Amino acid sequence: MDFYEYLTDNAEPLFEEAVDHVMVVAMSIGIALVLGCALGVLAHRSARLRPMILAVSSTLLTIPSLALFAMFIPLLGLGTPPAVVALVLYALLPIVRNTVVGLGSVDRGVLQAARGMGMGSWRRFLRVELPLAWPVVLTGVRVSTQVVVGIAAIAALVNGPGLGNEIFRGLRSLGSPFALNLVLGGTLGIVVVALLFDAFFILLRRVTTARGIR
Amino acid sequence: MTEPMIRLDKLTKTYRGQPHPAVDQVSMDMPRGEIVVLVGPSGCGKTTTMELINRLIEPTSGRIFLDGEDVTNADPDALRRRIGYVIQQIGLFPHFTVAENIATVPKLLGWDKRRVGERVDELLDMVGLEPSEFRGRYPKQLSGGQRQRIGVARAMAADPPVMLMDEPFGAIDPITRDRLQNEFLRLQQQVQKTIVFVTHDIDEAIKLGDRIAILGERSQIAQFDTPAAILSNPASPYVEDFIGAGASLKRLHLSRVGDVGLDTGAPTARIDGDVAAARERLRSSGRAALLLLDADGRPQRWVDAGDLEGSDLSSAGEPVAAVVQAGATLSEALNEMLTSNAGVALVVDRSGGFQGLLDFETVMVATRSAPEFYRAAKVPS
Amino acid sequence: MAVDVMATPAEHSPRRALRWFGMPVFLAVVGLALYAYVSAQDLDSIEQRTLNAARLTDRVIEHLQLAALSTLIVIVIAVPLGILATRRGARFVAPVVLVLGNLGQAIPSLGLITLVVLLAGVGFKSIVFGLVAYSALPILRNTMVGLQQVDQTLVKSARGMGLSGWQTLTRIELPLAVPVILAGVRTALIINIGTATLSTFFGVQALGYVIFQGIQLDRTPVLVVGAVMASGLALLVDYLAGVVEELLTPRGL
Structure with missing residues (x-):
């Protein structure tokens, strides 16, 4: 059976797995965005907490993915929950770091002006700081997504959802004639998902960046 | 005429894909031991012309002679070790100490360790930085002015007869720049190198150059002459335009206070001396005011006959203003006189000792006859 | 003149101490906690078989061998390639390599290794x-970026003083690119430690083997030991690489 046949025969399950893959990535990135932004703002505001927050999030990225997935099994069991938690932790560093960098690069004069016009600190953050830092934050999210799309493949090892299952099936049937098709299908599927996410972020960046700084 | 140190013969550089040459048939003789300044608007090809000399850019045609020797096809690396090179960004290697930076070329030339070490110390002394303090520093531990001096020291390390300097003072604040320029001229008096100096600043060119080449498009020489000659006889409207308004004012940059006739007839007295004697000295001089000096001969206060009625001189009269060193240019002296609202400038030697007075009249006379002063005035005392 | 000398401010000593000793202390604490946890467990025969010092040491050694060897090979291949790609005349290669590399990043590690094993055997x-x-990508990219970000006026200065192209590369450009190249090496090393855990599926028993045994046999102590040891190893190697990075960075930068 050649690869083309395999694709046409398995179009539906492959598509479903791809959707699962996208969902688990989207969910993890969504959570990581909220958490990462909050930590980033905290790190930006407090010079004392900054090194600690950055050190912890970069430590998380150092831990081997299989180990991180496994560590949550005793707490959360197998399946989607440990996968999402681990992926969120992996996604943190780029988002946190870029939030800190983005906020740090906002011109102090602009903030001073906003203050001078009587904007309160919350309004200043929402109307001035965040929009100006947003492109940098978004770049961080994009990097995180690339990392997470690939690592999500490994989630299949803890019975997580997604295209990793295709690879894992191929891996379990090493030596059989289907192995290559399965692995290739899963791998290429993940590459396609990654590229789609990337295209989405390019689009998102265009749409959500304030016109004046595009 | 003796052999020029550098001779450019119809030097041309054409970049691929460009219709006109960047440097077009430039011929120039640069005499031994002089500072030749290439000056022109940005984009005129002055830097390119300079980089053709050490062949960082290879000429398309034409020849380069160094000390009579045709170096157009010489090994470029060996050639460059014979030519000192300073650029605007200085380009000190950040991972080398000051000593290692200076030692770069001597080491390439295979000098032994002791000779290199001695040379480094000698050069640091020469540019006024204490060797024991600066030898082991890294460039990031230096101020802008210090970096610039190390850059010059590095270029002189192997004692090359020729130095190329591309806007070396360009990135330095005006006050430091002025000081470094003066130091540079003093140094040049000692070492007598042949220096090709690129700048876009005509004032810098006038201040530093023994000869100035004003360049137009494609590095065409609009005029190549001494600063005084260029200022008094611009060869074309282009040159006139480039010198800008106030050529006579610029001539004030050419003469130094110490070289014009100072008024040495002013009566002086020690500030801690006898009041009666001072009164007598003022009266006999026939002048309106007397200058009080401290024990080292440094000017302190001006007093008139009325001020000398009291018995204590230390707070009598007015404190002095507009004190300038003999090495200052007339332009600097004039500036002092105008800002301090004094009719005269007090000229002092390097340790601050009073030498004489400079008034507006003298400045005006000097302006008219600047060319005659020019040679002597070039080097600050 | 003495006033405008810019001295580098001394780092606050507590923070410095934390930077140098924080990670080793943290790892020691985790190690002790792990030991205490395992000692407190009533291990069954399967668990005892996996969790003994000699076997675990073998797992660690295999893991390190995989990571060290692959990183060494990558350095030997990618650094010279990165240098070549930034030389005059080959500069057009650089953007191509970077674009290809970024595309390659989208390939999942698990998929890539499985494909390689499928083609080259277990x-x-x-x-x-x-x-x-x-x-390969992080080292290749960092070598190129590291060399490209060397201030071109320094290169011009060096050439203008008569250093040859080779001398300029070895004495000026490479030393100045070292911090960036080393950061790439460190990243590659961490990637290799992480990816080496997957080797258990391809017949090599590194620390991933312990983790996967724990999952498959549903033995929490085994799983925890595997996961914590793999993480600890990665953090330790990262820490050591950081120390080496610090030591090899030329002074004055």
Whole structure:
């Protein structure tokens, strides 16, 4: 059976797995965005907490993915929950770091002006700081997504959802004639998902960046 | 005429894909031991012309002679070790100490360790930085002015007869720049190198150059002459335009206070001396005011006959203003006189000792006859 | 003149101490906690078989061998390639390499290694081959970026003083690019440590083997020991690489 046949025969399950893959990535990135932004703002505001927050999030990225997935099994069991938690932790560093960098690069004069016009600190953050830092934050999210799309493949090892299952099936049937098709299908599927996410972020960046700084 | 140190013969550089040459048939003789300044608007090809000399850019045609020797096809690396090179960004290697930076070329030339070490110390002394303090520093531990001096020291390390300097003072604040320029001229008096100096600043060119080449498009020489000659006889409207308004004012940059006739007839007295004697000295001089000096001969206060009625001189009269060193240019002296609202400038030697007075009249006379002063005035005392 | 000398401010000593000793202390604490946890467990025969010092040491050694060998090979291949790609005349290669590299990043490590093993067979060598393929990019990219970001006026200065192209490369450009190249090496090393845990599926029993045994046999102590040891190893190596990075960075930068 050649690869083309395999694709046409398995179009539906492959598509479903791809959707699962996208969902688990989207969910993890969504959570990581909220958490990462909050930590980033905290790190930006407090010079004392900054090194600690950055050190912890970069430590998380150092831990081997299989180990991180496994560590949550005793707490959360197998399946989607440990996968999402681990992926969120992996996604943190780029988002946190870029939030800190983005906020740090906002011109102090602009903030001073906003203050001078009587904007309160919350309004200043929402109307001035965040929009100006947003492109940098978004770049961080994009990097995180690339990392997470690939690592999500490994989630299949803890019975997580997604295209990793295709690879894992191929891996379990090493030596059989289907192995290559399965692995290739899963791998290429993940590459396609990654590229789609990337295209989405390019689009998102265009749409959500304030016109004046595009 | 003796052999020029550098001779450019119809030097041309054409970049691929460009219709006109960047440097077009430039011929120039640069005499031994002089500072030749290439000056022109940005984009005129002055830097390119300079980089053709050490062949960082290879000429398309034409020849380069160094000390009579045709170096157009010489090994470029060996050639460059014979030519000192300073650029605007200085380009000190950040991972080398000051000593290692200076030692770069001597080491390439295979000098032994002791000779290199001695040379480094000698050069640091020469540019006024204490060797024991600066030898082991890294460039990031230096101020802008210090970096610039190390850059010059590095270029002189192997004692090359020729130095190329591309806007070396360009990135330095005006006050430091002025000081470094003066130091540079003093140094040049000692070492007598042949220096090709690129700048876009005509004032810098006038201040530093023994000869100035004003360049137009494609590095065409609009005029190549001494600063005084260029200022008094611009060869074309282009040159006139480039010198800008106030050529006579610029001539004030050419003469130094110490070289014009100072008024040495002013009566002086020690500030801690006898009041009666001072009164007598003022009266006999026939002048309106007397200058009080401290024990080292440094000017302190001006007093008139009325001020000398009291018995204590230390707070009598007015404190002095507009004190300038003999090495200052007339332009600097004039500036002092105008800002301090004094009719005269007090000229002092390097340790601050009073030498004489400079008034507006003298400045005006000097302006008219600047060319005659020019040679002597070039080097600050 | 003494006033405008810019001295580098001394780092606050507590923070400095934290930077140098924080990680080793943290790892020691985690190690002790792990030991206490395992000692407190009533281990069954399966668990005892996996969790004994000699066997675990073997797992760690295999893991390190995989990571070290593949990283070494990557350095030997990617650094010279990165240098070549930034030389005059080959500069057009650089953007192509970077674009291809970024595309390559989208390939999941698990997929890539499985493909390599499928094509080259199960075993140590093919895993090393897979690791090399997957971790080449950071070193290649950092070598290129590191060399490209060297201030061109320094290169011009060096050439203008009469250093040859080779001398300029070895004495000026490479030393100045070292911090960036080393950061790439460190990243590659961490990627290799992480990816080497997957080697258990391809016949090499590194620390991933312990983790996967724990999952498959549903033995929490085994799983925890595997996961914590793999993480600890990665953090330790990262820490050591950081120390080396610090030591090899030329002074004055």
